[in-house]
Amino acid sequence: MPQAFIFDLDGVITDTAELHYQAWKRLADSLEITIDRDFNEKLKGIGRMESLEKILALAPDQQNLSQELKDALATKKNDHYVDLLKMINEEDILPGIKALLMRIRKEGIHVGLASASKNAKYVLSELGLIDQFDYIVDAAQVSKGKPDPETFTRAADYFGVDYNQCIGIEDAPSGVLAVNGAGMFSVAVGSAEALGHAHYRVDQTSQLDFDTIIEAYSVE
Numbered sequence: 140m141p142q143a144f145i146f147d148l149d150g151v152i153t154d155t156a157e158l159h160y161q162a163w164k165r166l167a168d169s170l171e172i173t174i175d176r177d178f179n180e181k182l183k184g185i186g187r188m189e190s191l192e193k194i195l196a197l198a199p200d201q202q203n204l205s206q207e208l209k210d211a212l213a214t215k216k217n218d219h220y221v222d223l224l225k226m227i228n229e230e231d232i233l234p235g236i237k238a239l240l241m242r243i244r245k246e247g248i249h250v251g252l253a254s255a256s257k258n259a260k261y262v263l264s265e266l267g268l269i270d271q272f273d274y275i276v277d278a279a280q281v282s283k284g285k286p287d288p289e290t291f292t293r294a295a296d297y298f299g300v301d302y303n304q305c306i307g308i309e310d311a312p313s314g315v316l317a318v319n320g321a322g323m324f325s326v327a328v329g330s331a332e333a334l335g336h337a338h339y340r341v342d343q344t345s346q347l348d349f350d351t352i353i354e355a356y357s358v359e
């Protein structure tokens with residue numbers, strides 16, 4: 140049996156990826172930069188400042204901005220995002236997640252969160268899930284974001300368990316790299332095209348079944 144399940148938040152627990160996209164789009168529009176949902180795939184699992192840099196890189200006239208201005212733009216995006224977050228509630232938990240969390244806890248296995256978002260705790264509270272997590276690692280606690288393994292290893296270190304006894308669940312290519320880099324068993328939610336490097340993969344969260352995951356983990 141694994142000792143810990145460590146979950147990514149955005150795109151695994153709830154579909155905030157769409158809200159991040161809407162907030163970035165609003166900011167990009169104001170700068171006359173065009174982004175679409177395809178481009179947004181590249182921002183999944185990537186920190187706020189790094190995402191801003193990727194967007195600004197699309198516009199030749201937005202190079203060499205001062206750090207102060209970049210900070211202001213990132214804050215503006217976050218204000219849009221936090222506005223959108225006010226609308227989420229328990230009904231926005233992705234299918235199958237609540238049942239999976241309950242089963243893991245029933246088995247006495249640690250449950251951790253490893254998120255690149257500084258809004259992670261707020262999102263979990265809005266979803267009514269904060270009590271389901273024994274430990275939460277967010278962007279504020281790590282020096283290197285995903286794909287570096289630190290976000291995941293921090294949670295495992297807190298629990299005092301070996302990395303190869305942990306299962307990390309992710310929806311982003313950079314997140315799967317972080318889980319694999321930590322020496323953990325990676326479970327991915329999403330397309331085979333983007334997430335072929337995961338140890339085990341499903342298309343949707345509703346297919347995340349505890350026993351099937353344990354079986355895959357055991358044969359690895």
Ligand code: G6P
Nearest residue numbers: 149183184185187255256257258
């Ligand atoms: C997650 C999301 C990213 C987001 C990042 C930072 O990894 O997948 O799209 O940019 O968190 O989120 P934050 O809420 O701190 O801006």
Ligand code: MG
Nearest residue numbers: 147149150310
């Ligand atoms: Mg994610």
